[in-house]
Amino acid sequence: MKVCEWCMYCGECAGVCPNNAIEVCESSLRFDKKKCNECEFCIKVCPINALSR
Ligand code: SF4
Numbered sequence: 001m002k003v004c005e006w007c008m009y010c011g012e013c014a015g016v017c018p019n020n021a022i023e024v025c026e027s028s029l030r031f032d033k034k035k036c037n038e039c040e041f042c043i044k045v046c047p048i049n050a051l052s053r
Protein backbone atom coordinates (compact mmCIF):
# COMPACT_ATOMS: atom_id res chain seq x y z
CA MET A 1 0.00 0.00 0.00
CA LYS A 2 1.30 3.45 -0.87
CA VAL A 3 0.52 6.56 1.16
CA CYS A 4 0.57 9.99 -0.45
CA GLU A 5 2.11 13.01 1.21
CA TRP A 6 -1.31 14.57 1.83
CA CYS A 7 -2.25 11.88 4.37
CA MET A 8 -3.44 13.61 7.56
CA TYR A 9 -3.10 10.55 9.82
CA CYS A 10 -6.77 10.59 10.77
CA GLY A 11 -6.82 6.83 11.36
CA GLU A 12 -9.96 6.09 9.31
CA CYS A 13 -8.14 3.49 7.26
CA ALA A 14 -6.79 1.70 10.31
CA GLY A 15 -10.29 1.71 11.81
CA VAL A 16 -11.83 -0.26 8.93
CA CYS A 17 -9.00 -2.71 8.36
CA PRO A 18 -10.43 -6.13 9.31
CA ASN A 19 -6.95 -7.54 9.90
CA ASN A 20 -5.37 -4.77 11.97
CA ALA A 21 -2.74 -4.43 9.29
CA ILE A 22 -2.43 -0.64 9.61
CA GLU A 23 -0.79 1.21 12.45
CA VAL A 24 -1.18 4.99 12.51
CA CYS A 25 1.63 6.91 14.13
CA GLU A 26 2.01 10.66 14.50
CA SER A 27 3.41 11.21 11.05
CA SER A 28 3.51 7.80 9.42
CA LEU A 29 1.40 4.79 8.54
CA ARG A 30 2.78 1.31 8.93
CA PHE A 31 1.38 -1.55 6.89
CA ASP A 32 1.92 -5.13 7.91
CA LYS A 33 2.02 -6.88 4.55
CA LYS A 34 1.69 -10.29 6.15
CA LYS A 35 -1.68 -9.37 7.69
CA CYS A 36 -3.08 -7.58 4.61
CA ASN A 37 -5.46 -9.57 2.41
CA GLU A 38 -5.82 -6.72 -0.13
CA CYS A 39 -9.51 -6.16 0.54
CA GLU A 40 -8.96 -2.44 -0.26
CA PHE A 41 -11.38 -1.24 2.43
CA CYS A 42 -8.70 1.22 3.54
CA ILE A 43 -8.39 2.70 0.04
CA LYS A 44 -12.16 3.17 -0.22
CA VAL A 45 -12.62 4.75 3.21
CA CYS A 46 -9.85 7.33 3.01
CA PRO A 47 -11.65 10.72 2.74
CA ILE A 48 -8.85 12.28 0.69
CA ASN A 49 -7.80 9.34 -1.49
CA ALA A 50 -4.35 9.15 0.01
CA LEU A 51 -3.93 5.39 -0.42
CA SER A 52 -3.22 3.36 -3.51
CA ARG A 53 -1.92 -0.10 -4.32
S1 SF4 B 1 -7.72 7.40 6.04
FE1 SF4 B 1 -6.42 8.43 4.53
S2 SF4 B 1 -5.85 10.37 5.47
FE2 SF4 B 1 -6.61 9.04 7.10
S3 SF4 B 1 -4.77 8.04 7.95
FE3 SF4 B 1 -5.62 6.69 6.37
S4 SF4 B 1 -4.53 7.23 4.48
FE4 SF4 B 1 -4.21 8.91 5.94
Ligand code: SF4
Nearest residue numbers: 017036037039040042
Ligand atom coordinates in the same frame (compact mmCIF):
# COMPACT_ATOMS: atom_id res chain seq x y z
S1 SF4 C 1 -6.28 -3.73 1.98
FE1 SF4 C 1 -7.68 -4.46 3.61
S2 SF4 C 1 -6.41 -5.81 4.88
FE2 SF4 C 1 -5.01 -4.59 3.64
S3 SF4 C 1 -4.46 -2.84 4.91
FE3 SF4 C 1 -6.23 -2.23 3.64
S4 SF4 C 1 -8.05 -2.65 4.87
FE4 SF4 C 1 -6.31 -3.76 5.79
